[in-house]
Amino acid sequence: MDFSLRCNSLKCRTALSDRAVVTTCSHIFCEPCSETLGLANPNGARVCPACETHLANPDDAVVTQLNPTEDYKTSVLSGLSPSIIMECAGRGLAFYSYQTTQEIVYQEFLARSLTDKYSSLSTHLDKVIHDANLEITGLREKLAGMHMEQKALEEKNHQLVEAFREKSKTQQQLQKLYQTLKQQQLAAGMEIAADHDAEHTLNAADVAQRDHRFRQSRAGSRGSGGGLGQSRTVNDFAAHMNSRAQMAPPRNMQVPSTPSGTRQGLPLYGANGSVMSQGQHGGLQQSATYRNTLHDLDPNVYGNSNGAGHGFSAGMKVGRHPNGSVNRSGISSAAGFGRPIVR
DSSP states (O other): OOOOOBOSOTTTOOBOOSEEEEETTSOEEOHHHHHHHTOSOTTSOEEOTTTOOEEOSGGGEEEEESSOOHHHHHHHSTTOOHHHHHHHHHHHHHHHHHHHHHHHHHHHHHHHHHHHHHHHHHHHHHHHHHHHHHHHHHHHHHHHHHHHHHHHHHHHHHHHHHHHHHHHHHHHHHHHHHHHHHHHHHHHHHHHHHHHHHHHHHHHHHHHHHHHHHHHHHHHHHHHOHHHHHHHHHHHHHHHHHHHHHHSOOTTSOOOOOOTTTOOOOOEEOTTSEEEEEOTTSOEEEEEEEOOOSTTOOHHHHHHOOSOOSGGGTTOOEEOOTTSOBOTTSBBSSSSBOOOEEO
């Protein structure tokens, strides 16, 4: 395979196949480059673009046929002496050898440049690969850490869900207990209110019963003497206190009591007019306080008093005796014995 000549211009390097411009300094150029560089004009100052040699003679740069015809081959060296033919052949071979050498040098330079560039690229590529491996390793470690964190978060979330379920269960139990206690408190309040109403009713009935017994005791004391009336009154009061002690609620039960301003016990009088009181041990004892005498009571005022008062007079109507006013001895001022008429 024959060596293919190329244009010696570094910017062109085109393979020459038909016509070319050769110089005496053993360089060859394509026709476009020779026209651009001014080698085709024999009248101007010509300089070889490869080695910058001045080409002053007209034959220093000529156009040659790279593929001559058979007739050209026959006539080009015809008539020349063998020495001239050998000299021309030697110079042609030297030109060819120079072009081959230059092509080898250029290719070596190109190969060295490409090798250096490859080495640089290879080093850069190795660095890029190393950096990529480091980044991949870091990303893998980060991904592993994120997986561990995800597992920890999932476990924590599971724990929170379990804790929430326990709290919800406890809250439901507390709500149920609260409802139960609330119902118990409402029932206890209703029971206390019922006990309070029952006690109020019993107290009202007790007041009426004491009023009736007191009137009977006064009537008995006037008819049968002081000693029997007093003993009967004492016995009735003791029986009443025992019955109240049996109906009283337990000590640990807090029952709202009636204010003292609306409840006031009635005094118990003996046969001789003394006030009977309850001692420290539950018994009755006679105090030195006597009830006020009624000798100064105006019969007219007593007869005309309003019956809508308090105590024994509550709900009672006292009328005047048809025969006139009544004195303390029960004798009418007009005639005969009598008592106040209770309606």
